[in-house]
Amino acid sequence: MSERHRLRSLLRLAYMNGVVPMRTQPLYLLSVLASPLSFLFFVTIASGGVLLLYGIAGGMVLTVLSIGTSLQTDMSHYRSDLKFQDVIVASPVEAPIYVAGFALSELIYSIPGLAVFIVLWAINAPVTLMAGLTIVGVLFIVWGFSSALGFTLATYFADVRETFVFSSLVSLGLSVLPPVYYPITSIPATFRWLAYLSPTTYAAFLLQGAFGLKSVPLSDGLVDWGVLIAASVALLVIAGLKARWRDP
Amino acid sequence: MPLAVEARALSKTYTHSGKSTVALANVDLAIPTGRVYGLIGRNGAGKTTFVRIGATQLAPTSGTISVLGHDVMTETREVRTHIAAVPQESRPLYFLNVDELVYLYLTIRGMDPRDARRRTNAILDELGLASVRKSLVNHLSGGMRRRAMVAMVLASDAEVLFLDEPTTGLDPLARREVWAAIRRAIGDGRTVLLTTHYLDEAEALSSRLALLEGGQVRLEGSPAEIRDRVRQPYRIVVSGVLGRADLEPYGTVSSVEGGYLVFAKESPARELAQLALSKGAKVSLGPVTLEDIFLQVVGRAIDSDDAGEAEA
CATH class of the missing domain: 3.30.70 (Alpha-Beta Plaits)
Incomplete structure (x- = not known):
């Protein structure tokens, strides 16, 4: 396959799984927003509005993180139930194109949800070019590692129901327990080190800095970006090494 | 000219929870190009395992298999440019309509959009799917969905097609439409490796057949040759x-x-x-019919695990 054909395959996969379902299954779009908005609502009400911006930052992270869990569920379903992955394996389409196409499709599908949080951000926080670039950069990296994680996990489950268990745990471990929806200072100091194990903590730090919720010294910012990028690269490498395209 | 598919001492053993199951045991098969080659056998005989290995979806335990002269394990990328497959029990993506299913599959494979459009229109007409082209596949009967899956690969430009029970669930008329499309495909010089439970289908379409039982080839040849051995x-x-x-x-x-x-x-x-x-x-x-021979061979194999020629 030439590069042009690879790109065409990738875009067609993204269109097929991202754009077409918006037309044929529009109600599913609401499900993308359900969890992130629920947490935002809860955090805002419980804090008397104080944590609204934290909730918006958390909502952005969770929306993009959900791409990974959606990808995991979709790919498990397409692989185990529909045998669609086997159809594609027996074709010139290579595994990275398949994964990237589906990851892009999930991103496209989450755009309406992200748009809601971007509007909320624009209404409630100072909008600057640097903040905008930070949001785009952070969400792009979170999209990369959540997609890699989703694909890797999807290839290991024979039954799609098993993936629901893991996607719930992944969501819990990466978006609810880490300080994505609230400041890290809310976590008792003894347990704070646990938060630093999750790459989403660093994503949240960068977004919270972009929202003006905390000052981020250059050195801290570099560490946050570094950890986030390193975690993403690691997950992408693991996906490349461990994900199964041909069954053993 | 290379064979479409050539297997030598091909074996596959599945291991689950420490228990091993032999699905294929030293299978040798030489499948020529430009024909329909039928694989028959009862459930668990090894047909799907053979097809999945040939279609690069599953790794063998030992032995070799090549497609158009390219080894499926070491020249996988090359093999995949020449093949297309309808897996057993596969179902189309439910949120697509029939036209999108075929057209997107072709363009995802890398086909030029204009060529893909032309081929999509042709195959939908050929397989009697034109009237439902804008219907969501989710709204179609099981037989129509299966036909849509077959339409996808028949419309492709792949030279070797792996069809694993492609007509399961189709009514007699729809089966014959699929048969006609398969015959047209081989008329274009392509090769079809077909597994089926319908022995009349195997006999009607295949120029050669292999009967698998217990992971081994029990009978191989053209339908006439197989009858001659009886x-x-x-x-x-x-x-x-x-x-x-x-x-x-x-x-x-x-x-x-x-x-x-x-x-x-x-x-x-x-x-x-x-x-x-x-x-x-x-x-x-x-x-004698192919079914008579099948029942004799498989029945004897079940009774005594003794391979051999049919003696019906």
Whole structure:
């Protein structure tokens, strides 16, 4: 396959799984927003509005993180139930194109949800070019590692129901327990080190800095970006090494 | 010219929870290009395992298999440019309509959009799907969905097509439409590796057949060659008047609903038919069917795990 054909395959996969379902299954779009908005609502009400911006930052992270869990569920379903992955394996389409196409499709599908949080951000926080670039950069990296994680996990489950268990745990471990929806200072100091194990903590730090919720010294910012990028690269490498395209 | 598919000492053993199951054991097959090659056998015989290995979806345990001269393990990328597959029990993506299913599959494979559009229109017409082209596949019957899956790969430019039970669930008319499309595909010089439970389908479409049982090839050849190897090539069904003892001198007798089935050589078969008619019994005489041979071979294999030629 030439590069042009690879790109065409990738875009067609993204269109097929991202754009077409918006037309044929529009109600599913609401499900993308359900969890992130629920947490935002809860955090805002419980804090008397104080944590609204934290909730918006958390909502952005969770929306993009959900791409990974959606990808995991979709790919498990397409692989185990529909045998669609086997159809594609027996074709010139290579595994990275398949994964990237589906990851892009999930991103496209989450755009309406992200748009809601971007509007909320624009209404409630100072909008600057640097903040905008930070949001785009952070969400792009979170999209990369959540997609890699989703694909890797999807290839290991024979039954799609098993993936629901893991996607719930992944969501819990990466978006609810880490300080994505609230400041890290809310976590008792003894347990704070646990938060630093999750790459989403660093994503949240960068977004919270972009929202003006905390000052981020250059050195801290570099560490946050570094950890986030390193975690993403690691997950992408693991996906490349461990994900199964041909069954053993 | 290379063979479409060539397997040598191909073996596959599945291991689950410490328990091993042999799915293929030293299978040798040479499948020529430009034909339909049928793989028949009962459930668990190894047909799907063979197809999945050839279609690069599953790794063998040992042995080699090549497609158009390219090894599926070491030249996988090259193999995948030449193949397309409809897996067993596969279903189309439910949120697409029939037209999108075929067209997007072709363009995802890398086909030029104009070519993909032309081929999509042609195959939907050919397989009787044009009237439902804008219907969501989720709203179609199971048979129509299966036909849509077959349409996808037949419309592709792949030279070797792996069709794993492609007509399961189709009504007789739809099956024949798929048969016609498969015949047209081989008319274009392509090769179809077909697995099926329908022996009439295997016989109608395949220029050569292999009967798999217990992961091994028990019979291989053209339908005519397979029949030639049968020592008692005629089947006579007799009902009424004559009993088993009257029939046994003529051949191998088994009970069927309302009478007896006798496998016999040509001369005894004629004699028996004349006898039955003279006694006023109902009688039908004809060559053995593939199903007769299948039941004999598989039945014997189940009884004694003894391979060999059919002796019906």
